[in-house]
Amino acid sequence: MDEFLTEMSEILEDDVTMSDALGQFESWDSLASLSVMAMADSRFGVRLVPQELNPAMTLDQLYALILAKKAS
Numbered sequence: 095m096d097e098f099l100t101e102m103s104e105i106l107e108d109d110v111t112m113s114d115a116l117g118q119f120e121s122w123d124s125l126a127s128l129s130v131m132a133m134a135d136s137r138f139g140v141r142l143v144p145q146e147l148n149p150a151m152t153l154d155q156l157y158a159l160i161l162a163k164k165a166s
Contacts, residue, residue, distance in 0.1 A: 098157050101137060105129045112154040130156065140164050 095112070103110045105126050106119045116122045127147050134140045140163040150156040 095157065097137060098160070099153070101133045102130075102153055102156075105133065110153055112152070112157065114153050115151055116153065116156065117151070134160050134163075138164055 099110055099112070105121070107121045108119055119126075127144060130147065131142045131144070134142050138160050140160050142159070142163065146159060146163075147156070150159055
C-alpha cells in the first residue's frame, strides 16, 4: 500500500491518504487517469480501462480495484 500511496502522491501532485476523495484533487483529470492506468500496469501488473476507474471515488476504492484485478 505504501508504494501505491507514493505513486498516487506523485500523480496527484499532493500528499494523499487512502480515505481521500479523488475529486478533491485539482489534478484529477483524464491525464491523471491515464497515469493511474500506466502505474497499475507497470507496478502491479494490472491492466485497467477508463470505465473501471469511474466507480472509484476514493484512493481506497481505487486500490481495492487494483488488488481485485490482480487477484483475478
